[in-house]
Amino acid sequence: MSDMSEANETLSGAMGLLTRYHPLHELLGMTVEPLDTDSLCIKFAMRDELCGYPGQGILYGGVIAAVIDIIGGTIVSWSRLKDIKEQPLQEQVKRLKNIGTVDLRVDYLRPGKGKEFTATASVLRTGQKIVVTRMELHNEEQRLIAVGIGTYTVG
């Protein structure tokens, strides 16, 4: 099996466990895809409901914070899942539920204008206790709108 289809399969397992229906995800209208074997992306389209002011066409700060948090937590789960995929499903679920955000920083670099947005994440540090991730949010013109960095406990 190719690395990429394996990445998809692992993701699908993680998604079944993790990105269960959530109202925030529905509000964002987001989909999660593996970018390559080490990074993930979330895509979502501009909608008036995601803006700070109706008609202004700029993503609301709270929406950006939520997306950055979600993609960070998802890549931690996904990378963790790769390590524990031989274990029984019940054990996998328990391990994934042990993952927690310790802290998160978001830098809002430019106004959140655009039609399509892509959030990506990669792992900066990994270990038995702590995982640190870097997140980025671009629009369809590859303009960097926000960056994030997050620290997570795994167990």
Add this chain to the structure above:
Amino acid sequence: MSDMSEANETLSGAMGLLTRYHPLHELLGMTVEPLDTDSLCIKFAMRDELCGYPGQGILYGGVIAAVIDIIGGTIVSWSRLKDIKEQPLQEQVKRLKNIGTVDLRVDYLRPGKGKEFTATASVLRTGQKIVVTRMELHNEEQRLIAVGIGTYTVG
């Protein structure tokens, strides 16, 4: 007029301008109240839609990030509004729309368990260019669930 009722009136002006209907606010089911003349609070009740996992009873990280961002931005607007309340409404709106989050840090200290949550914010630094705020999220037993710190541009 007492300081407190003046605080309420200014807040009401800010709320009319700022906390216009937003799907995230509706999702949270939140209300905003002045705590005293210098600080604000947002109250919301636990609901299954706000949890990471249905039935687990723990607030979702993305929800906490969004609340911390919202209360931080709101107190910046509110404190700014006190400075510009003699100006015409159109000018006030323009000034408030110029406020932007520069960066935000959230620390998740304890699992988000509880029945009622209160987010509070106060201003740590104020100036003509930059405002820095500190935010806290407690449950109904006064357990500190998360703290935040945010930097905002004003103009």
Add this chain to the structure above:
Amino acid sequence: MSDMSEANETLSGAMGLLTRYHPLHELLGMTVEPLDTDSLCIKFAMRDELCGYPGQGILYGGVIAAVIDIIGGTIVSWSRLKDIKEQPLQEQVKRLKNIGTVDLRVDYLRPGKGKEFTATASVLRTGQKIVVTRMELHNEEQRLIAVGIGTYTVG
């Protein structure tokens, strides 16, 4: 033995182990004291060597970052030492050497002017894997110059 003298004795143990001679500490000319049983303070006096520009009388940013990091790490060690003080010295040393800063945020709220500076720290979250601390730097007029928040691993 009173709580306070016990705090001092524990601190003295921690200091013997931890705040061994270090050129940064010497550069700062700092002393560490327990503030009460749960918090610590570092005191140091203004000197031209600590300023960004000679004669300007404002603490250098790199100096503030270093002080905030040092007081944060010291309170983690100190609070950890209280938990492990029954263990043999060798084990204590090993445990303290396992403490590591995961991340640190410093907010510079006001220019670092003054004659005497006091950095304080307290623990926001404690656990078997992670400790989170809040730090503050005041001058002799109780003006808040900088705040910090740090995440540390313990083991």
Add this chain to the structure above:
Amino acid sequence: MSDMSEANETLSGAMGLLTRYHPLHELLGMTVEPLDTDSLCIKFAMRDELCGYPGQGILYGGVIAAVIDIIGGTIVSWSRLKDIKEQPLQEQVKRLKNIGTVDLRVDYLRPGKGKEFTATASVLRTGQKIVVTRMELHNEEQRLIAVGIGTYTVG
């Protein structure tokens, strides 16, 4: 004149103004060089004085925080200097002295082991009021030891 020699010349101007003698710089034994026309690096060698524990061979956290702060502030000054280099020296000095760190985050990814260290910085956001920079610290084997992100006011 080539872009690179111009970068060097601007840097030399900035350095004359900015990286004036400072005890922290001397303690680090650091030198500053332009990496290309848009980024800077600071190089310094491992010395026992920079370690947390004598003989342990791991950079002290406070030293890393200070280096990250210094490289961040220096690139802000340097990029600012490119914008104002036509102005009289006195005006340049005034502008540079107006630069201030608003906040700084440092993530310590791996133990600071190595023989030679290189800190680099680049600008993520630039504007009339705010500059945001990203910083990295590598050892001679290109291992990423720490990353930072900083927000600065310019005026």
